[in-house]
Amino acid sequence: MNDKFVVKGLNGKKTLSGKIRVNGAKNAVLKLMASTILFEDKVELLDIPEIEDVKRMLEILEDLGVKIERKEKGHFVIDTSKAKETVLNREISEMMRASIVLTGPILSRFGEVTFPIPGGCVIGARAIDFFIDGFKKMGASVNFDKGAYIIKAKGKKLRGAEIFLKTPSVTATETFIMAGVLANGKTVIKNSALEPEIKNLADYLISCGAKIKGAGTSRIEITGGNLLKSKGKKYKAMPDRVETGSFLVLGALCADNLEITNCNPDDVEILLEILKDSGVLLEVKKNSILIKNNGKIKNKEFKSVNIKTKEYPGFPTDLQAPMVVFLTQASGEALVFETIFEGRLNYTEDLKRMGADILMLDPHRVLVKGPAVLRGRKVESPDLRAGLAFIIAGILAKGESIIDNVYLIDRGYENIEERLRKIGVDIERFS
Numbered sequence: 001m002n003d004k005f006v007v008k009g010l011n012g013k014k015t016l017s018g019k020i021r022v023n024g025a026k027n028a029v030l031k032l033m034a035s036t037i038l039f040e041d042k043v044e045l046l047d048i049p050e051i052e053d054v055k056r057m058l059e060i061l062e063d064l065g066v067k068i069e070r071k072e073k074g075h076f077v078i079d080t081s082k083a084k085e086t087v088l089n090r091e092i093s094e095m096m097r098a099s100i101v102l103t104g105p106i107l108s109r110f111g112e113v114t115f116p117i118p119g120g121c122v123i124g125a126r127a128i129d130f131f132i133d134g135f136k137k138m139g140a141s142v143n144f145d146k147g148a149y150i151i152k153a154k155g156k157k158l159r160g161a162e163i164f165l166k167t168p169s170v171t172a173t174e175t176f177i178m179a180g181v182l183a184n185g186k187t188v189i190k191n192s193a194l195e196p197e198i199k200n201l202a203d204y205l206i207s208c209g210a211k212i213k214g215a216g217t218s219r220i221e222i223t224g225g226n227l228l229k230s231k232g233k234k235y236k237a238m239p240d241r242v243e244t245g246s247f248l249v250l251g252a253l254c255a256d257n258l259e260i261t262n263c264n265p266d267d268v269e270i271l272l273e274i275l276k277d278s279g280v281l282l283e284v285k286k287n288s289i290l291i292k293n294n295g296k297i298k299n300k301e302f303k304s305v306n307i308k309t310k311e312y313p314g315f316p317t318d319l320q321a322p323m324v325v326f327l328t329q330a331s332g333e334a335l336v337f338e339t340i341f342e343g344r345l346n347y348t349e350d351l352k353r354m355g356a357d358i359l360m361l362d363p364h365r366v367l368v369k370g371p372a373v374l375r376g377r378k379v380e381s382p383d384l385r386a387g388l389a390f391i392i393a394g395i396l397a398k399g400e401s402i403i404d405n406v407y408l409i410d411r412g413y414e415n416i417e418e419r420l421r422k423i424g425v426d427i428e429r430f431s
């Protein structure tokens with residue numbers, strides 16, 4: 001489980017080339033999988049990345065009595081018709097924040113749910129107060145006993161409520177959409193998150209009978225009804241915008257020619273604007289992005305840009321770490337302000353050991369000065385996104401880098417080493 005990657009750096013040469021395909025979006029498919037609890041018939045899911053988090057979600061579902069059939073790679077059929085269990089597997093849920101989205105559909109369908117405080121990447125406090133408060137508003141009682149929350153809907157049925165999120169939380173928005181689908185009456189989520197994965201979830205649920213209005217805006221209205229029916233309608237995963245963005249940074253820094261395929265450029269518009277402003281030449285097509293003849297442009301010709309992470313459509317916190325790697329190479333000084341998670345800049349210590357000029361101002365802000373020559377080092381990824389950023393830094397660097405704790409990278413990126421090798425990266429996995 002504790003694999004390592006060994007990456008041989010290109011020492012600043014831009015030699016990568018070819019095509020890299022973006023996989024289905026982790027943060028969309030995990031929610032779709034949870035939503036299958038709302039269905040009376042089977043749900044077929046396509047283009048599902050077989051990453052560790054997906055495997056864990058499948059295990060939790062199986063533990064709840066859900067039947068899962070893997071038809072072929074990335075193609076699953078999920079049948080929740082026999083599910084009755086309402087207690088989330090503790091060990092797995094504690095490993096993964098996304099497990100919390102199951103509470104919405106389980107509570108909505110069965111009238112009760114028991115779950116531990118969810119874990120996940122160590123990037124900040126990651127509270128769950130919005131969930132607890134929202135369920136109370138929907139008429140549920142909340143008890144905490146032996147490290148688990150026990151939530152029960154009055155009369156086994158949630159009732160619609162108005163829920164105002166103090167911060168537009170992605171998982172809370174998704175959870176209350178799903179809770180509202182089988183609740184009595186109307187649920188309104190105010191100050192809801194706008195991330196494209198939310199609309200993607202809502203669109204599929206709507207196509208199967210759910211009454212949801214406003215997904216993708218800051219006010220979502222759900223009118224409760226009966227169990228949903230897929231009637232054979234398949235869900236195909238949307239492309240992962242974090243992979244898209246990370247590959248863009250990799251391409252800009254290390255590739256001569258790179259085509260990023262199966263992506264949705266609109267979902268990474270802010271990154272495209274920023275990279276273009278800093279001098280990266282990009283050709284944006286409908287479902288692909290091209291980086292062409294980039295080999296002659298020296299990274300130091302790229303201009304630094306200040307970054308402030310924000311909810312969608314602002315700069316995604318999940319792309320903050322790859323962007324910092326980009327900024328270590330661009331000319332000038334950039335202020336990076338991580339507004340969402342207070343622990344999400346800690347990885348910059350390791351980048352500094354690789355030679356980056358980064359000054360931490362406080363847990364939310366760093367100053368990055370470029371260009372700096374990076375040297376291969378042994379680093380350990382604290383979360384999956386920083387893990388991929390280390391891989392990018394390793395590819396760019398002079399010498400060899402060892403990236404420890406690869407499990408975290410495997411949580412979100414399927415077979416990343418094989419996909420990178422295809423475009424010319426020298427990367428090996430060691431167990």
Ligand code: EPZ
Binds near residue numbers: 026125127385
């Ligand atoms: C989702 O996390 C993603 N995870 C994260 O992806 C992503 O970084 C994040 O949204 C922001 O885009 C999944 O979709 C599974 P939040 P989530 O609730 O929903 C505060 C990745 O690498 N908050 O939107 O957990 C919270 O502390 C990851 O794939 C409360 O205060 O994030 C944070 O400051 C990591 N109380 C802010 O809201 C609550 O009850 C936004 O968090 C809930 C959240």
